[in-house]
Amino acid sequence: MTMSKSNRTDSPGSDSQENANPENADTLRAAKCVPCEGGVPTLSRDEATELMKAIPDWELAADAKRISRTLKCRNFVDAVARINQISVLAEEEQHHPDLHLTGYRMLKIELTTHAIGGLSRNDFVVAAKIDPLLSQPSV
Numbered sequence: 244m245t246m247s248k249s250n251r252t253d254s255p256g257s258d259s260q261e262n263a264n265p266e267n268a269d270t271l272r273a274a275k276c277v278p279c280e281g282g283v284p285t286l287s288r289d290e291a292t293e294l295m296k297a298i299p300d301w302e303l304a305a306d307a308k309r310i311s312r313t314l315k316c317r318n319f320v321d322a323v324a325r326i327n328q329i330s331v332l333a334e335e336e337q338h339h340p341d342l343h344l345t346g347y348r349m350l351k352i353e354l355t356t357h358a359i360g361g362l363s364r365n366d367f368v369v370a371a372k373i374d375p376l377l378s379q380p381s382v
């Protein structure tokens with residue numbers, strides 16, 4: 244008899260235990276950034292790759308030390324308005340992206356945890372919170 248997923252008992256080490264609570268955009272958005280002043284390990288490439296599934300519009304750098312999202316804004320004023328929205332969020336979270344505005348409306352948002360020289364969960368929390376801001380008109 245095949246056991247349905249719902250009445251299967253999870254035991255440590257069983258394959259159903261693996262990824263029992265996968266992170267998604269909602270769990271990341273419900274989280275708060277944890278103050279980071281170093282002394283904690285960066286996420287491994289595998290951990291980062293797993294978290295990328297929650298933020299599909301973002302790109303993982305080849306060295307797995309940062310994530311980025313690039314968008315073409317309507318115009319310069321729209322791009323600056325988005326920077327301002329992101330700055331409010333970054334201050335609330337006390338985790339700050341690098342923001343590059345080039346070619347008058349190309350906005351590249353990069354996240355890395357400077358204190359540890361690589362990625363932490365904070366980067367994914369902020370990325371997941373930035374996404375809804377970008378899907379609304381800025382002004």
Ligand SMILES: C[C@H](O)[C@H](O)[C@H]1CNC2=NC(N)=NC(=O)C2=N1
Pocket residue numbers: 277278279280337338339340354355356357358359
């Ligand atoms: C204590 C507080 O978490 C730190 O000073 C924060 C501020 N904002 C930050 N932002 C980013 N991106 N990386 C950091 O390491 C960082 N450190």
